[in-house]
Amino acid sequence: IDYLHQRGVGVILDWVPSHFPIDEHGLGFFDGTHLYEHADSRQGYHPEWTSYIFNYGRKEVQSFLISNALFWLDRYHVDGLRVDAVASMIYLDYARNDGEWIPNKYGGRENIEAIEFLRRLNEAVYRYHPDVQTIAEESTAWPMVSRPSYLGGLGFGLKWDMGWMHDTLDYMQKDPVHRRFHQEKLTFRMLYAFHENFVLPLSHDEVVYGKGSLLDKMPGDDWQKFANLRAMLGYMYAQPAKKMLFMGGEFGQWREWSHDASLEWNLLQYSPHAGVHKWVEDLNRYYRGEPALYELDCDPAGFEWIDCGDAEGSVVSLIRKGKSTSTLVLVVCNFTPVPRQGYRVGAPRGGFWREVLNSDAGEYGGSGMGNHGGVDAAAEAHHGRPCSLALTLPPLAVLFFSS
DSSP states (O other): OHHHHHTTOOOEEEEOOSOBOOOTTSSTTTTSSOSSBOSSHHHHEETTTTEEOBOTTSHHHHHHHHHHHHHHHHHSOOOEEEETTHHHHHBTTTTOOTTSSOOOTTSOSBOHHHHHHHHHHHHHHHHHOTTSEEEEOOOSOOTTTTSOGGGTSOOOSEEEOHHHHHHHHHHHTSOGGGGGGOTHHHHGGGGTTTSSOEEEEEOGGGGSTTOOOHHHHSOSSHHHHHHHHHHHHHHHHHSSSEEEEOTTTTTTOSSOOOTTSOOOGGGGGSHHHHHHHHHHHHHHHHHHHOGGGTTTTTSGGGEEEEEEEETTTTEEEEEEEOSSTTSEEEEEEEOSSOOEEEEEEEESSOSEEEEEEETTSGGGTSOOOSOTTEEEOBSOOBTTBSEEEEEEEOTTEEEEEEO
């Protein structure tokens, strides 16, 4: 961790207080009694993962887990904790049928003791380490996961947006000719995008157990697969939220991930894979250097649709803003393999809009279509904006413009 920190790389630990192994060398039946887990299997055994569940109602167990979390932060200087399977903790009937779970004292299915534990955990972490993040992998619509406990929230800093992940992958796996019937997959998250402090997760869970790699999920021939992958990643970086990309996706690995094998680093000798790698590198550099892309990630003031209604063309356009509007970022996504000339997009102000990034550029493995470095805005109102840009939209591509 110290080696990574010296090179400017933070470390987030995957921390799992939701369950623990039933192996004899583990915590189960630790002293001859059910010390860490519930004695009743309806509360203490996880049927989906064949593991034990911590008894969060015991203060000693809460203290053990919170101390463990603080240990990693204190001694190893970890920069954050991603808390696994939060939904399995807060619902007593998670992965259980009727009669296989015990209601709480009010007759409900909420695990009151687990909720108290998560609030205490986050309060302790942020009290002693205010510069770290706790991140909830929580897959339901439980409210206020990333809101402070004093407001009734669970107190996490961030929450995975599983809905965005499912919708986006579902959309991108469709043949482009059918995407016009599924525009809502791109737009729906903006109805809830600022209810939580979200992370957009493309995690290991999406590239294992026969699901295929990100590249392999994409439709079309090989060129279109790479173009689709670059477009999807560009769209992710344009969205308001923090970003997460599992290893192998950054260069378009063909094979799904296996813990028994190395990543296919040898693929970087081939230009399409090297192009995806360069695209992700440039997206990261631009994201880190442009406040409009990150300052208001969790604030509705940082995002505006320009046009999300061109379902027939499978095109969306948007604006990202920072705390200062001295720089605005305008993003246009074309999710079809059809190039579009003179495509008019509304712009909030005049002047020259520089084309900062283009996923179809030759250096990324694209066809090289673009706007020759930028476009001058015309004093022609469009999409409810006072000015507009007449753009060339390359096939299956995302364009970033800056003003």
